Amino acid sequence: MLKQVNLKHVGPATQFRMEFAERINLITGDNGLGKSFLLDVAWRALTGTGVGNIPWPQQGKANQAEISYTLGSNHQGKTISNTLNWHRYKWASQNGSKPVNGLVIYISSDDKFSVWDSARNYREESTSEEIKWEESYRPAAYHFTPDTLWNGLEASPKAGEGFRQVLCNGLLRDWTSWQNQPAQNETSPFTVLSQVIEKLAPHQDEWMKPGEPTRVSLHDVRDIPTLNLPYGSVPVIHASAGIKRILGLAYLLVWTWYEHVQASFLLNQAPTDRLILLLDEVEAHLHPKWQKSILPAILAVAEGIQTKIKTQVIATTHSPLVFASVEADLEPERDKLFLFELEGQTMTLSELNRAKQGRGFGWFAAEILGWQQRAPEANTAIQAAYAWMHGNSMEEFPTHLRTKDQINRELKRFLPEHDPFWPRWSIVKLGVNY
Numbered sequence: 001m002l003k004q005v006n007l008k009h010v011g012p013a014t015q016f017r018m019e020f021a022e023r024i025n026l027i028t029g030d031n032g033l034g035k036s037f038l039l040d041v042a043w044r045a046l047t048g049t050g051v052g053n054i055p056w057p058q059q060g061k062a063n064q065a066e067i068s069y070t071l072g073s074n075h076q077g078k079t080i081s082n083t084l085n086w087h088r089y090k091w092a093s094q095n096g097s098k099p100v101n102g103l104v105i106y107i108s109s110d111d112k113f114s115v116w117d118s119a120r121n122y123r124e125e126s127t128s129e130e131i132k133w134e135e136s137y138r139p140a141a142y143h144f145t146p147d148t149l150w151n152g153l154e155a156s157p158k159a160g161e162g163f164r165q166v167l168c169n170g171l172l173r174d175w176t177s178w179q180n181q182p183a184q185n186e187t188s189p190f191t192v193l194s195q196v197i198e199k200l201a202p203h204q205d206e207w208m209k210p211g212e213p214t215r216v217s218l219h220d221v222r223d224i225p226t227l228n229l230p231y232g233s234v235p236v237i238h239a240s241a242g243i244k245r246i247l248g249l250a251y252l253l254v255w256t257w258y259e260h261v262q263a264s265f266l267l268n269q270a271p272t273d274r275l276i277l278l279l280d281e282v283e284a285h286l287h288p289k290w291q292k293s294i295l296p297a298i299l300a301v302a303e304g305i306q307t308k309i310k311t312q313v314i315a316t317t318h319s320p321l322v323f324a325s326v327e328a329d330l331e332p333e334r335d336k337l338f339l340f341e342l343e344g345q346t347m348t349l350s351e352l353n354r355a356k357q358g359r360g361f362g363w364f365a366a367e368i369l370g371w372q373q374r375a376p377e378a379n380t381a382i383q384a385a386y387a388w389m390h391g392n393s394m395e396e397f398p399t400h401l402r403t404k405d406q407i408n409r410e411l412k413r414f415l416p417e418h419d420p421f422w423p424r425w426s427i428v429k430l431g432v433n434y
């Protein structure tokens with residue numbers, strides 16, 4: 001598991017340190033402050049491979065830039081330092097490191113997916129002859145676009161080799177292949193996939209279950225999986241963007257575990273008991289009903305795939321409903337909430353108290369999301385009203401908000417009649433008509 005990340009002159013902050021909880025790490029903050037960047041760094045720390053753009057040092061600070069991190073479990077809390085190798089244009093470890101012994105799944109907000117499997121992938125920075133030989137046939141990681149996740153991922157043929165290397169059959173082919181296997185039991189991939197899809201449904205009244213494959217075109221000979229919904233059966237290629245994201249997630253979880261078990265058997269080793277999920281904007285494409293159920297469902301799915309698996313989630317979100325969905329299950333010893341903020345020209349990171357807000361509406365108004373219940377103009381008018389009622393100087397307010405009548409006029413423009421501020425204003429200044 002990932003225990004901590006330290007950045008120096010890399011990313012938006014001059015110096016940055018983040019200590020992760022062992023189970024849920026939920027991160028929020030305004031756009032552009034480095035949440036997705038942090039997930040990229042977490043992926044690099046866990047797998048030793050890159051995803052997306054290379055982390056670039058701050059201008060003029062390249063020689064001082066450093067990425068260090070600490071992994072738990074088999075790494076015994078050793079801190080690994082990385083500096084930028086300009087000749088190879090990559091980050092290189094300065095004191096030796098090994099990737100996490102487990103599975104890492106990264107789901108980006110733009111529906112790109114990456115998988116790293118300690119049984120099937122290699123580490124880019126490894127130098128031993130044995131590892132170099134393994135690199136000749138093991139990919140560094142599996143990186144999917146929406147198209148390759150659904151239709152299959154292949155490696156480019158090597159020079160002198162006339163065969164294709166199929167890395168993943170894709171959701172459409174695997175789904176129908178798994179469904180058509182003659183012997184089905186509780187560990188069969190289609191049985192597990194069906195259970196995962198059902199668990200990821202937002203509510204018992206909006207259930208989802210795999211249906212029978214069907215043809216959808218005169219010119220497409222494939223049998224396309226279908227999804228049974230309360231209103232009927234839908235070929236999965238015609239599903240909505242939100243449902244496709246859910247199905248992609250369900251398939252990726254099952255495929256990753258199933259192929260890991262197969263590889264572990266071939267390598268004569270026990271399957272891992274560790275899974276790390278990196279989720280960028282976990283609520284992307286999802287209706288509020290799904291937003292308030294998706295994260296607990298993902299945790300339940302991981303335990304359903306392998307009861308003894310230890311799951312660490314590092315997720316970013318802008319949704320108050322995602323926070324509301326987990327607040328009852330948050331444990332101080334195992335879970336953390338984080339907030340990225342911009343104070344002046346400095347990006348700051350703070351760990352937040354796990355105070356219960358009660359409902360999604362409470363999270364809407366919670367300080368962590370920086371959300372204001374009224375329009376900015378209404379808030380300014382109310383601030384001016386408070387200053388006027390307390391006899392404070394009005395010089396700091398705009399010229400149209402410095403007298404009683406001006407303030408009253410602005411309040412009438414922006415506040416509805418049922419706004420809770422009206423009684424305060426009218427009681428203090430009974431002569432004001434509103």
